[in-house]
Amino acid sequence: MSEARTTPAPSAASTCGKVPAGGIVELSESRAKIDAIDREIVRLFEERMRVSHDVACYKRATGKPVLDPVREAQKIAAATSLADDDFKQFIPPLFGLIMEMSRTYQHHSIDGPTSLSDFVAHISKGATLPESPKVACQGVAGAYSHIASKTLFSQAKIEFVSTWPEVCDLVEQEEVEFGVLPLENSTAGTVDRVYDLLSTRGLYIVKAVTLRIDHNLLAKPGCLLKDVREVFSHEQALRQCDEFISSLSSEVHATVCKNTALAAQAVAASERFDVAAISSKECAEIYGLDVLRESVQDERNNFTRFVCVSNRPFVSSDADRSSFLLVLPHEPGSLYRVLSRIAALGVNMVKLESRPIPGREFEFMFYVDVESVPGDAAFDQLAMQIPPLCDRCCYLGSYAEISR
Numbered sequence: 001m002s003e004a005r006t007t008p009a010p011s012a013a014s015t016c017g018k019v020p021a022g023g024i025v026e027l028s029e030s031r032a033k034i035d036a037i038d039r040e041i042v043r044l045f046e047e048r049m050r051v052s053h054d055v056a057c058y059k060r061a062t063g064k065p066v067l068d069p070v071r072e073a074q075k076i077a078a079a080t081s082l083a084d085d086d087f088k089q090f091i092p093p094l095f096g097l098i099m100e101m102s103r104t105y106q107h108h109s110i111d112g113p114t115s116l117s118d119f120v121a122h123i124s125k126g127a128t129l130p131e132s133p134k135v136a137c138q139g140v141a142g143a144y145s146h147i148a149s150k151t152l153f154s155q156a157k158i159e160f161v162s163t164w165p166e167v168c169d170l171v172e173q174e175e176v177e178f179g180v181l182p183l184e185n186s187t188a189g190t191v192d193r194v195y196d197l198l199s200t201r202g203l204y205i206v207k208a209v210t211l212r213i214d215h216n217l218l219a220k221p222g223c224l225l226k227d228v229r230e231v232f233s234h235e236q237a238l239r240q241c242d243e244f245i246s247s248l249s250s251e252v253h254a255t256v257c258k259n260t261a262l263a264a265q266a267v268a269a270s271e272r273f274d275v276a277a278i279s280s281k282e283c284a285e286i287y288g289l290d291v292l293r294e295s296v297q298d299e300r301n302n303f304t305r306f307v308c309v310s311n312r313p314f315v316s317s318d319a320d321r322s323s324f325l326l327v328l329p330h331e332p333g334s335l336y337r338v339l340s341r342i343a344a345l346g347v348n349m350v351k352l353e354s355r356p357i358p359g360r361e362f363e364f365m366f367y368v369d370v371e372s373v374p375g376d377a378a379f380d381q382l383a384m385q386i387p388p389l390c391d392r393c394c395y396l397g398s399y400a401e402i403s404r
């Protein structure tokens with residue numbers, strides 16, 4: 001009994017939470033101690049990194065890979081066993097980070113700057129986009145991509161094509177200077193196919209615009225709301241207006257069109273007076289239709305973000321955001337390592353989204369946007385530090401974001 005009640009001798013760590021035997025220590029005194037310890041940590045860290053550089057030279061000469069997972073596991077186990085019980089839990093992440101920095105340093109000394117940091121160093125910065133470029137967009141006059149193109153460039157010469165890959169073809173073949181594509185919608189989410197196109201075609205985002213998408217019910221002059229029996233629109237727009245369509249007569253049925261502008265065009269061309277389109281107000285003007293009802297989408301705040309893409313990176317003087325597509329090793333901590341670098345550099349991350357990698361079960365790629373651009377010291381560090389942590393690091397451009 002008495003043995004069971006015996007309190008074990010306190011370890012240095014177990015005083016945590018209790019007032020030290022000598023009473024509360026002055027903050028300035030503790031901080032002075034911490035400062036002295038930190039000086040030692042920095043000195044030892046530098047010493048360790050210099051030895052790591054020697055290892056890099058050895059590995060370069062012998063062709064050995066930088067990463068040695070067995071050695072790392074042994075190191076973490078050995079270091080953890082040295083620590084007091086209260087601190088053991090902190091050792092694996094601490095040494096994981098130390099060795100990861102050691103690897104980054106080794107890669108840097110063996111491979112030189114990453115191809116990304118080399119690449120971004122050569123991007124021309126501070127340029128302004130032309131005011132009246134040739135721009136490709138999907139759809140017909142009045143489509144939301146068209147409105148986005150006109151918002152991005154007030155005097156754009158627009159070339160309409162039927163599909164997003166065709167937009168990319170024209171940009172790649174330099175038939176146009178820019179293409180405009182929808183990248184994400186506040187209700188429907190990210191458009192993965194557009195991300196795929198950007199990364200596989202080697203296109204770069206050079207500007208972005210977020211548009212409020214206001215759907216309207218348009219019909220031929222003289223047609224009344226009570227007469228409407230068929231509503232034409234793009235399937236996403238129909239879905240976004242589901243409640244409104246249900247609120248019309250039960251006889252009304254929805255017909256899917258390739259896009260909202262074509263729906264307006266079809267209503268204008270029809271002989272019938274019982275058809276209507278869900279489309280933009282711009283289309284009412286273009287196709288001579290009346291607005292029977294404004295803002296018919298179920299969700300008041302419906303936004304779509306469009307990107308303007310080019311076949312070369314172009315960082316304008318007002319650019320403040322950069323986008324990446326990252327494929328990370330399928331192992332614990334791989335995302336954490338990337339995020340910790342971004343955080344350590346004081347960079348604000350404004351988008352992080354995962355998406356399954358097609359054909360690879362439960363493996364994900366990540367869309368990452370940061371508020372940092374080439375030329376910022378932090379961005380140049382990111383360009384150096386992030387690629388070695390990834391299976392694939394695809395830089396999608398740096399740009400200014402405008403909203404209307």
Ligand SMILES: O=C(O)C(=O)C[C@]1(C(=O)O)C=C[C@@H](O)C=C1
Pocket residue numbers: 052055056066067068069071072075098099102103
């Ligand atoms: O021991 C090595 O091989 C090293 O390169 C050093 C080190 C480390 O920093 O401790 C770095 C990378 C390896 O993955 C393992 C360990």
